[in-house]
Amino acid sequence: MNAPGPQAPRRMRRRFGRGNHPENKNIIRIALAGNPNSGKTSIFNALTGQRQHIGNYPGVTVEKKSGMISIDGKNIEFIDLPGTYSLSAYSIEEIVSRDFVLNEKPDVIVDVLDSSNLDRHLYLLLQFQELGVPIVGALNMTDEAEEKGIHINGEQLSTILGIPFVKTVGNTGAGIDLLLDVAIKVAGGELESNKRHLNYGKIVELAHNAVIDTLELDDKFKQRYSMHWIAIKLLEKDRDAERKIKNEHQFADMVFSVTTEWRQWLEKHYSEDSEVVIGEQRYAYIHGAIKETVIQFRKRKVIDITEQIDRIVLNRYLGIPIFFAVMFVIYQITFALGNPLSDGISAGCGQLSKLLTDIMPVGVLQDLLTNGIINGVGGVLTFLPLVILLFMGLSFLEDTGYMSRAAFVMDKFLHIFGLHGRSFIPFMISTGCAVPGIMSARVLANRKDRIVTILVSPLMMCGAKAPVVAMLVAAFFPENSTLIFWNVWLFGWLMAFVLALIFKRSLFRGEQTPFVMELPPYRRPLFKNVIIHMWEKSSEYIKKAGTVILAASIVVWFLLSYPKPPTEGVDVYRNNTPSVEYSFGGRLGKGLEPILKWAGFDWKIGVSLVAGVAAKEVIISTLGILYGMDYDASDSQAHVDFFVKDKLSQDPAYSPLIALALMIFIMVYIPCLATLAMVKKELGSWKWPAFQAGYTLLVAFVLAVGIYQIGSLLGFGG
Amino acid sequence: MNTDITERTVTNLSQIVSGKKFKVAKITAAGEIRRRLLDIGFIKNQTGCVIRKALLKDPIEIEIKGAMVSLRRSEAKLINVEEI
Numbered sequence: 139m140n141a142p143g144p145q146a147p148r149r150m151r152r153r154f155g156r157g158n159h160p161e162n163k164n165i166i167r168i169a170l171a172g173n174p175n176s177g178k179t180s181i182f183n184a185l186t187g188q189r190q191h192i193g194n195y196p197g198v199t200v201e202k203k204s205g206m207i208s209i210d211g212k213n214i215e216f217i218d219l220p221g222t223y224s225l226s227a228y229s230i231e232e233i234v235s236r237d238f239v240l241n242e243k244p245d246v247i248v249d250v251l252d253s254s255n256l257d258r259h260l261y262l263l264l265q266f267q268e269l270g271v272p273i274v275g276a277l278n279m280t281d282e283a284e285e286k287g288i289h290i291n292g293e294q295l296s297t298i299l300g301i302p303f304v305k306t307v308g309n310t311g312a313g314i315d316l317l318l319d320v321a322i323k324v325a326g327g328e329l330e331s332n333k334r335h336l337n338y339g340k341i342v343e344l345a346h347n348a349v350i351d352t353l354e355l356d357d358k359f360k361q362r363y364s365m366h367w368i369a370i371k372l373l374e375k376d377r378d379a380e381r382k383i384k385n386e387h388q389f390a391d392m393v394f395s396v397t398t399e400w401r402q403w404l405e406k407h408y409s410e411d412s413e414v415v416i417g418e419q420r421y422a423y424i425h426g427a428i429k430e431t432v433i434q435f436r437k438r439k440v441i442d443i444t445e446q447i448d449r450i451v452l453n454r455y456l457g458i459p460i461f462f463a464v465m466f467v468i469y470q471i472t473f474a475l476g477n478p479l480s481d482g483i484s485a486g487c488g489q490l491s492k493l494l495t496d497i498m499p500v501g502v503l504q505d506l507l508t509n510g511i512i513n514g515v516g517g518v519l520t521f522l523p524l525v526i527l528l529f530m531g532l533s534f535l536e537d538t539g540y541m542s543r544a545a546f547v548m549d550k551f552l553h554i555f556g557l558h559g560r561s562f563i564p565f566m567i568s569t570g571c572a573v574p575g576i577m578s579a580r581v582l583a584n585r586k587d588r589i590v591t592i593l594v595s596p597l598m599m600c601g602a603k604a605p606v607v608a609m610l611v612a613a614f615f616p617e618n619s620t621l622i623f624w625n626v627w628l629f630g631w632l633m634a635f636v637l638a639l640i641f642k643r644s645l646f647r648g649e650q651t652p653f654v655m656e657l658p659p660y661r662r663p664l665f666k667n668v669i670i671h672m673w674e675k676s677s678e679y680i681k682k683a684g685t686v687i688l689a690a691s692i693v694v695w696f697l698l699s700y701p702k703p704p705t706e707g708v709d710v711y712r713n714n715t716p717s718v719e720y721s722f723g724g725r726l727g728k729g730l731e732p733i734l735k736w737a738g739f740d741w742k743i744g745v746s747l748v749a750g751v752a753a754k755e756v757i758i759s760t761l762g763i764l765y766g767m768d769y770d771a772s773d774s775q776a777h778v779d780f781f782v783k784d785k786l787s788q789d790p791a792y793s794p795l796i797a798l799a800l801m802i803f804i805m806v807y808i809p810c811l812a813t814l815a816m817v818k819k820e821l822g823s824w825k826w827p828a829f830q831a832g833y834t835l836l837v838a839f840v841l842a843v844g845i846y847q848i849g850s851l852l853g854f855g856g
Numbered sequence: 857m858n859t860d861i862t863e864r865t866v867t868n869l870s871q872i873v874s875g876k877k878f879k880v881a882k883i884t885a886a887g888e889i890r891r892r893l894l895d896i897g898f899i900k901n902q903t904g905c906v907i908r909k910a911l912l913k914d915p916i917e918i919e920i921k922g923a924m925v926s927l928r929r930s931e932a933k934l935i936n937v938e939e940i
Contacts, residue, residue, distance in 0.1 A: 228888040254922070255921075257897075258921055258922075410882075413890065413894070417894040418894075418899045421897070448908075448917075452910070454910065454911050455911070546915055546926050547910060550911065553928070650930075652888055652931060653926065653931060654892040654926070654927055654931060655926055656926075657923075
């Protein structure tokens, strides 16, 4: 490679200027960048193995994956930047990537490129190069490219762009060692990687240089950022770059007036928006570079395997049935396989509780351990099989390339309600359980789409609401129980769509988010990647959501168990009052009776609904206890169901109309604690679960009161 | 009847039927959508091909710059193209 030459002083300055990480002096930091579908994850996994750490970038809920390895006594940290097509200021992921490079100044960026799709992928690489950090290109999936008859002259490409390129195959690990070696050499300054920006053509360069001259008037600013980058971003009207100027540049006004003048000149010259002009120049430059370095031996076959599959999978009429079949399989794998495992964990926790109850003296400590902690831990662990299996399925869909097809097939229908084609996946998973359902909303890249989907997903009838509704239907509508049950099930979907539309039209009004996306070629998923993905998600669930779920369930246990009813003396409560009735939660339920009366609910229902916030299935057992059942954790569910069903149907205080209002209320009102904890974890703030709990409670109440009052007026009160 | 054979018919991408090729003339979108279209390769004079349309003709699958991309019909309307 070229001698360091005139570049050396700049590199030295940068190295010394990085005083904000004194403790990291011996660590080489390598940022991994690349388009979606470039095989970046494979490369990251090949480099780091399972030594991965997942967190969020500070202040945002964009996933930050990193891994540390050590080679020849050198510690190397890899940071996986979000996969993006560009580095504009339109999405959080892109801003996060830019800011990471600008503020943290990694020693080198490794940009992963799909060799058969080089121009689109170089488009991103060149934008990273402009940020002013040395870069190495990984020409990934070269095997696939060679198969297609595409040959890349890597050396020639290196000469033209001034940066080293290494050919790799992420799936087999070919070229990974060389890639790492080159990256380390570049980081250490032994190998040159040019930070020269791409050439935008004579006209744009004129404007570009004029803006740079003005920018360089502020010495401090000049040292902080790459002037080439800031200048081109200003000409593109990049909001984030403009903000940086406004806040940090000494002569901000002058910079803005010079930029505006030159931009208008550019736009007049091309009679096109500056953002378009610059984008086109970028591609023009890449086109030139590729012409000199890429040889396509033979034309790609007109109909390749991907197209053959898509002719069936994306067929106008077969597409939707195939989509539902795929979803059915994913659903079955998650729940048919996962539920027995969850039940096993539940039973195990029950056994452990029982054991402790037997050997420990009766008292608060025993109560806390068995009913509070073990119950809570059990509550966390029962979701684990579902999370693991779900992410196995989703990772499979994503890695094969089917996920984008699913969105393609479903988008039209979901877009009517302001949703994205992929929103269907969290909805469907939520009909099993909203906890993994909300996690699966990660398939949505856009934050607005994701928030709306997460807000309405828990309206589905989940595995915990289903037995409650089934019991009520059996008690009050024995003649047409199946019909009523499925109508209530459909009602959940209807509510989700209607409320999504309302949120999209109110809270998230504004510019439409683009649907533009790539349909990547079908690929065989790599077992190792699927396993790593499952492992990541499960440990993340335990660490992040698990702790919140555990803490919340202990709080709820306390509120529903204390204070304990007095065992002797005169009290307004009977001596054998069930403790739930006497507790804080029970008193809340009783205190709400005057309001709940509007919907026809009595205090027993009130107490059960309060308890049901912990988990919906608790509603049945609480009703059982309130009806004087000698409830024991080892009682079979069927036994409890039967008891409660019997009591409710005979209680003159209830009618089918009240049961209907109650079912609708249970479908809609506050999601269970585990769900709320998950929403907090996924959206990064308590604001969203609080809003969710609030709006669902309000809507549920209004609906239940409406049903009861109107029904009574029409004479269904019976 | 216009017999001028050099006249090119500029239409928008949503009008192109499946299997036909086109050449991009101008993006009439603004803001984020324009940027995304640009990033994915809808630049002036770029050629592409409409591969297929979903049920109800929305979304649309397009081959451009060697890759398959999917656009909503409403987005395709914002791209002026000429059929080739």
